Amino acid sequence: MPAQPSQKEEADAAGSDRGPATRELRADARHNRERILRAARDAYAAHGIDVPISAIARRAGVGVATLYRRFPTRASLVTEAFAEQMELCLGVLDEALEDPDPWRGFCSVIERVCTMQAVDRGFTGAFLSQFPGSADYDRERARAEEGIDQLVRRAKETGKLRQDFDRSDITLLLLANGGLEGESPEVSLAASRRLVAYLLQSFRADHAEPLPRPAPLELRRIHEPPQQH
Amino acid sequence: MPAQPSQKEEADAAGSDRGPATRELRADARHNRERILRAARDAYAAHGIDVPISAIARRAGVGVATLYRRFPTRASLVTEAFAEQMELCLGVLDEALEDPDPWRGFCSVIERVCTMQAVDRGFTGAFLSQFPGSADYDRERARAEEGIDQLVRRAKETGKLRQDFDRSDITLLLLANGGLEGESPEVSLAASRRLVAYLLQSFRADHAEPLPRPAPLELRRIHEPPQQH
Numbered sequence: 001m002p003a004q005p006s007q008k009e010e011a012d013a014a015g016s017d018r019g020p021a022t023r024e025l026r027a028d029a030r031h032n033r034e035r036i037l038r039a040a041r042d043a044y045a046a047h048g049i050d051v052p053i054s055a056i057a058r059r060a061g062v063g064v065a066t067l068y069r070r071f072p073t074r075a076s077l078v079t080e081a082f083a084e085q086m087e088l089c090l091g092v093l094d095e096a097l098e099d100p101d102p103w104r105g106f107c108s109v110i111e112r113v114c115t116m117q118a119v120d121r122g123f124t125g126a127f128l129s130q131f132p133g134s135a136d137y138d139r140e141r142a143r144a145e146e147g148i149d150q151l152v153r154r155a156k157e158t159g160k161l162r163q164d165f166d167r168s169d170i171t172l173l174l175l176a177n178g179g180l181e182g183e184s185p186e187v188s189l190a191a192s193r194r195l196v197a198y199l200l201q202s203f204r205a206d207h208a209e210p211l212p213r214p215a216p217l218e219l220r221r222i223h224e225p226p227q228q229h
Numbered sequence: 230m231p232a233q234p235s236q237k238e239e240a241d242a243a244g245s246d247r248g249p250a251t252r253e254l255r256a257d258a259r260h261n262r263e264r265i266l267r268a269a270r271d272a273y274a275a276h277g278i279d280v281p282i283s284a285i286a287r288r289a290g291v292g293v294a295t296l297y298r299r300f301p302t303r304a305s306l307v308t309e310a311f312a313e314q315m316e317l318c319l320g321v322l323d324e325a326l327e328d329p330d331p332w333r334g335f336c337s338v339i340e341r342v343c344t345m346q347a348v349d350r351g352f353t354g355a356f357l358s359q360f361p362g363s364a365d366y367d368r369e370r371a372r373a374e375e376g377i378d379q380l381v382r383r384a385k386e387t388g389k390l391r392q393d394f395d396r397s398d399i400t401l402l403l404l405a406n407g408g409l410e411g412e413s414p415e416v417s418l419a420a421s422r423r424l425v426a427y428l429l430q431s432f433r434a435d436h437a438e439p440l441p442r443p444a445p446l447e448l449r450r451i452h453e454p455p456q457q458h
Binding site (some may be wrong): 041100123124169174176178179180189190193194196197198199201202203206207208209211212214215216217 | 322336346383398401404405406410416419420426427428430431432436437438440441442443444445446449453
């Protein structure tokens, strides 16, 4: 009986020119690419963006050569890993800003982003990290921040969102929700839903009571996930 | 100019018999002990309780020999590091249970424990970790859990705490608050105060709206801090 190829060998083969047919090769390459990006996001979330490329390759189950073939520079990997999440977030924000009910739009952004964060552990790191040297990324994040400001302003104008809600409360919420990441995705998700439901109730203007001052938490001030300091 | 002794050398000297006077030696020893316990808590919080003793010694700025002199076994270090936090928590609980206003008692436990957690990064790991093989510790945690149940029941009986509040929401809150730990102690504290104020408002029965089911989060199910999985 021939030995089964290891996950790594299969992945390396898929990344090389030896695939059985072009279509399958393309599917394999795409699969590999997604696997590398996911491994990179997980690694960045767990260890910050200075994690060695070899550790990401190992996590993805591909060879270092395969990884370099897909992402020739370190920056290209980091940018790509972050770009996908950023795009998701911007999409959610854009949809919410088009919602004729600004309070519903506000709630949907929080619910959807927190759900993404709960099921994808790399999400917080990716979304909150500061990645120096990528103008595209900085521009997109500036767009996200403007979108959030708009969302908050519109929700306040309807009178549904409490007037003392602060933009930094979004960061607060993401950090708090990020604290639920350690469990299985199912448990994290259940916990996140419950936390978000509690918080959305307290964000309502109806029966708001005084709060302590907002914490100085800017999205871009957060460089890496909490456990790394 | 003579070279300045390193922090480690100073600490080793303080832990040895070469101290200038007995009183100073005792103060130094106590200082060393506290430093080791703090380093242990930080290390456990960051890397789980399997972190090597040498890493804790390095973090504390003492030699491994000094550490072993204070804590001859691994278990004695872990138990001591956790015991202090556990005692603090039990004290807070006991005081709250004696409060003639059960809702105020409930709020004070949450506020005080979350404040401790915000300023002491090792706190969540210590309080939430499962440390196998310490009967004392298990007994104390069982006592803490009973105290929490009592606190919740009493607060519900007054009609101030919402009826659908679940014990697991305490774990939820601690995990969420733990997510704020990455910033400076000042910022973590400000963030924690704001988060707790929001959550306490949503825990009130007055205007409670339906919530998703509680997440299956038991204090003792949480073995290590989130980032380690």
